[in-house]
Amino acid sequence: MVLTRLFYGMLIVLAVSVLIFAGVQLLPGNAATAILGQSATPDAIRELNLQLGLDKPAVSRYLSWLFGILHGDFGTSFSTREAISGPLFTRLGNTLFLAGYTAAIAVPLALLIGFISVRYHGSWIDTLLNVITRATVALPEFFSGYLLILIFAITLAWAPSNSSITADMPLAAKLSAISLPCATLVLAILGHMSNMTRAALIAAQSSAYVDTALLKGLSPSRILWRHVLPNAIGPIINVVAINLAYLMVGVVIVENVFVYPGLGQYMVDSISKRDIPVMQDCALLLAGIYILLNLLADVMALVANPRLRHNR
Amino acid sequence: MIDRRSFIKSAGALSIAAATSSTWLGKAFAAEAEKPKKGGHLVVGVDNASSTDRLDPAFWFETYMYFVGSQLFNNLVEIDENAKLAPSLAESWASTDGSKTWVLKIRQGVQFHDGRSLGAKDVVYSLNHHRGEKSTSPVKGYLDTASSIEATGEHEVTIKLTAPDVEFVWLLSAVHFAITAENESFDKGIGTGAFILEKFQPGVTTLTKRNPNYWNSERGHVDSVETLAMNDSTARVAALVSGSAQLINRVNPRIVSRIERMPNLKLVRAKDSMIYTFPGLSNLAPFDNIDGRLALKYAIDRQQIIDTVLGGYASVANDNPIFPSNRYFAKDIPQRPYDPEKAQFHWKKSGFSGPLTLNVADAGFPGAVDAGQLYQQSAAKAGINLNVVRVPDDAFWNDIWQKKAFVSSNWANRPTADALLSLVFTSQSSWNESAWHVPAFDAMVKAARGEPDEARRKQIYHDIQVMLVDQGSEIIPLYADALDGCSTKIKGFTSVPGMPLSGNRAAEKVWIEG
Numbered sequence: 140m141v142l143t144r145l146f147y148g149m150l151i152v153l154a155v156s157v158l159i160f161a162g163v164q165l166l167p168g169n170a171a172t173a174i175l176g177q178s179a180t181p182d183a184i185r186e187l188n189l190q191l192g193l194d195k196p197a198v199s200r201y202l203s204w205l206f207g208i209l210h211g212d213f214g215t216s217f218s219t220r221e222a223i224s225g226p227l228f229t230r231l232g233n234t235l236f237l238a239g240y241t242a243a244i245a246v247p248l249a250l251l252i253g254f255i256s257v258r259y260h261g262s263w264i265d266t267l268l269n270v271i272t273r274a275t276v277a278l279p280e281f282f283s284g285y286l287l288i289l290i291f292a293i294t295l296a297w298a299p300s301n302s303s304i305t306a307d308m309p310l311a312a313k314l315s316a317i318s319l320p321c322a323t324l325v326l327a328i329l330g331h332m333s334n335m336t337r338a339a340l341i342a343a344q345s346s347a348y349v350d351t352a353l354l355k356g357l358s359p360s361r362i363l364w365r366h367v368l369p370n371a372i373g374p375i376i377n378v379v380a381i382n383l384a385y386l387m388v389g390v391v392i393v394e395n396v397f398v399y400p401g402l403g404q405y406m407v408d409s410i411s412k413r414d415i416p417v418m419q420d421c422a423l424l425l426a427g428i429y430i431l432l433n434l435l436a437d438v439m440a441l442v443a444n445p446r447l448r449h450n451r
Numbered sequence: 452m453i454d455r456r457s458f459i460k461s462a463g464a465l466s467i468a469a470a471t472s473s474t475w476l477g478k479a480f481a482a483e484a485e486k487p488k489k490g491g492h493l494v495v496g497v498d499n500a501s502s503t504d505r506l507d508p509a510f511w512f513e514t515y516m517y518f519v520g521s522q523l524f525n526n527l528v529e530i531d532e533n534a535k536l537a538p539s540l541a542e543s544w545a546s547t548d549g550s551k552t553w554v555l556k557i558r559q560g561v562q563f564h565d566g567r568s569l570g571a572k573d574v575v576y577s578l579n580h581h582r583g584e585k586s587t588s589p590v591k592g593y594l595d596t597a598s599s600i601e602a603t604g605e606h607e608v609t610i611k612l613t614a615p616d617v618e619f620v621w622l623l624s625a626v627h628f629a630i631t632a633e634n635e636s637f638d639k640g641i642g643t644g645a646f647i648l649e650k651f652q653p654g655v656t657t658l659t660k661r662n663p664n665y666w667n668s669e670r671g672h673v674d675s676v677e678t679l680a681m682n683d684s685t686a687r688v689a690a691l692v693s694g695s696a697q698l699i700n701r702v703n704p705r706i707v708s709r710i711e712r713m714p715n716l717k718l719v720r721a722k723d724s725m726i727y728t729f730p731g732l733s734n735l736a737p738f739d740n741i742d743g744r745l746a747l748k749y750a751i752d753r754q755q756i757i758d759t760v761l762g763g764y765a766s767v768a769n770d771n772p773i774f775p776s777n778r779y780f781a782k783d784i785p786q787r788p789y790d791p792e793k794a795q796f797h798w799k800k801s802g803f804s805g806p807l808t809l810n811v812a813d814a815g816f817p818g819a820v821d822a823g824q825l826y827q828q829s830a831a832k833a834g835i836n837l838n839v840v841r842v843p844d845d846a847f848w849n850d851i852w853q854k855k856a857f858v859s860s861n862w863a864n865r866p867t868a869d870a871l872l873s874l875v876f877t878s879q880s881s882w883n884e885s886a887w888h889v890p891a892f893d894a895m896v897k898a899a900r901g902e903p904d905e906a907r908r909k910q911i912y913h914d915i916q917v918m919l920v921d922q923g924s925e926i927i928p929l930y931a932d933a934l935d936g937c938s939t940k941i942k943g944f945t946s947v948p949g950m951p952l953s954g955n956r957a958a959e960k961v962w963i964e965g
Contacts, residue, residue: 166845166846172846172848172849181881183586183587183591186585186587187587216503217503218501218503218505218510219502219503219504219505219653226502226653285685285689288689288693289689292689292693292695293689293692293693296693296694299693299695300686300689300690300692300693300695301496301679301681301686301689301690301695301696303655303656303679303680305650305652305655305656395682395683395686396683396685396686397686398679398680398681398683398686398690400652400654400655400656404502404654405502405654408501408502408503408654409502409503411501411845412501412503414503417502417503
């Protein structure tokens with residue numbers, strides 16, 4: 140079961156790689172003119188195209204790219220002429236760090252909010268939490284990001300407005316540097332996760348066994364914890380995984396607002412320079428992570444709910 | 452020997468001066484306070500950075516690398532605060548053979564960051580780096596006329612040109628002509644500059660430390676410089692306002708007034724740094740006749756664009772690509788006003804009636820879309836139907852510029868009048884954005900370049916400007932200022948005409964007070 144899913148996952152990655160490659164070919168302009176910008180002379184463009192191997196047919200370029208990746212070779216950047224894997228994994232590490240920190244705060248917080256909403260379902264606490272989380276969902280990241288900068292960086296001066304981190308910074312300094320982008324991302328995903336958690340728990344709560352448990356005289360907290368949660372865990376894991384995947388690929392705007400050296404910024408950069416190998420690698424890496432997280436969600440749901448393990 | 456009588460006279464004069472003029476003392480104190488202070492860590496936020504940046508000047512295309520590169524490297528010459536040519540690694544220069552042969556004397560006792568000492572061979576190697584068939588360097592064209600670059604002594608370089616060029620040495624002030632040691636890779640960043648490279652992370656940050664052996668004792672005050680890549684203009688301003696950066700470049704003209712209202716911040720304005728242009732292809736209607744061009748020149752309300760789009764931080768240009776800070780700028784040519792009636796007259800005379808499409812993108816120049824819309828309104832009052840189309844920034848220079856009849860574009864100030872004219876307006880130039888193929892014009896540009904007599908040169912450049920103002924196929928509405936912002940604790944940040952960030956050398960010029 141898990142193996143078939145893994146196989147399908149890899150098949151999807153392969154399909155995505157074709158889409159990425161084809162999509163990049165369709166972009167207007169080519170690498171040589173984009174790298175040289177306004178200062179591109181016909182001579183320079185011709186020379187650069189030749190150096191970059193852009194005169195070869197697309198299929199052979201695709202196959203050599205794929206072959207390289209399968210052998211752990213991510214190719215050479217068009218504009219720096221250096222191996223991509225170095226910066227690629229540094230950037231990936233930074234993005235994972237930001238996403239991980241955000242997840243470590245957002246996931247428990249979202250679950251907690253979901254629990255409290257359900258425990259006090261229909262009361263003013265539920266309504267208040269609902270209003271707040273829905274409001275944060277409605278705010279786009281670039282807006283909430285600038286709002287946080289205005290409040291916490293400019294007015295209160297509690298946190299830096301830019302999050303430029305380097306490898307040799309101590310962990311505490313790094314965590315403080317990324318506090319604002321992390322807060323922005325928490326705001327972005329918190330509402331969705333807590334609302335879905337709440338919905339899943341409420342759905343499970345309307346089952347007959349909950350009535351039985353009530354009649355047995357169990358306390359509401361105990362019912363929620365022991366009876367409702369195990370039955371709602373599948374959808375909750377699903378929404379958490381989707382949000383984590385969103386965290387990985389949706390940080391582009393946040394990385395640009397906060398000057399954070401992550402994968403998203405790297406990708407945007409290389410798009411504007413038409414650095415095709417870097418664009419392709421970044422896109423494939425992000426797609427792979429997205430697919431992997433979804434796969435993981437499925438597997439976790441299987442583990443949590445034995446009924447799903449059998450075809451009916 | 453001072454006799455008693457004259458001693459009393461001068462002592463008396465001195466005491467009178469001291470008694471009557473307290474400002475004299477005040478000035479002395481002011482000078483004392485402006486004395487550079489050593490030390491401190493400077494954090495700068497600069498845009499146009501990319502993860503594909505390299506330290507090699509043949510690959511510098513944008514501001515971030517200009518600024519970082521200028522911390523590490525020196526040029527042979529530089530442009531000073533009065534828009535004059537000043538010595539740097541070249542102490543002096545002279546030409547013979549009717550300005551076809553140039554001899555540069557290289558400064559002695561200068562050390563590279565790794566301890567090697569600077570000689571003529573390093574200069575030859577560094578200049579040759581931009582030449583050759585395979586070079587993609589943006590300044591390759593500046594050395595096209597050089598037939599040989601040779602070391603004619605330990606500290607003497609001789610450059611021979613195929614055609615006379617009176618202002619040749621000015622071209623060497625272009626930021627790309629950085630000097631590194633012979634046979635050294637530029638990507639290692641070994642220069643003679645005020646700062647030594649500690650860490651370079653393309654598109655993220657660069658850290659440099661002060662060079663203790665810097666040859667220019669008047670510069671290089673801060674201990675270290677961190678240049679952060681901040682491409683987002685809001686992020687830059689937020690960093691400046693919140694104190695995360697002490698100095699930023701390219702402040703958005705729309706928020707300049709907010710920065711000016713803050714007591715702890717100041718704005719540094721380098722006047723006339725860019726021309727924003729609307730080139731029309733002169734071989735296509737309506738630009739294929741003088742009346743079509745004149746109509747569009749009269750139909751633009753230059754001042755309105757400056758006030759609305761640039762917040763007033765620009766000055767009116769007269770379709771003249773020569774900058775006012777240039778010594779050959781023709782002040783006496785009357786400024787063409789916005790005149791809908793004259794525009795209408797010429798438009799009718801041009802015989803062109805259909806709508807004219809103006810392709811604008813902010814890649815052309817920042818604010819081009821808004822400027823295009825204002826142009827549309829002012830032209831409509833003259834009965835000219837401008838169809839303003841916003842095109843994507845992506846591939847703008849490839850698919851729109853030089854391809855469509857009427858577009859937006861821009862040019863940064865260049866070291867000499869000739870550098871811009873032969874880059875954008877002569878027939879054989881590959882960047883001739885208005886398809887301006889006029890043999891008489893080419894002849895004038897060539898004549899001015901080699902004309903040794905200053906008065907005659909001035910006259911030729913005057914004629915060139917008259918020709919472009921009256922007949923040229925480019926609408927050049929304004930000269931835009933470069934706007935940098937810094938904390939008031941930053942001192943010594945001077946404005947170099949036509950160039951941002953104090954001629955890219957702000958890092959070595961400033962010091963931190965308090």
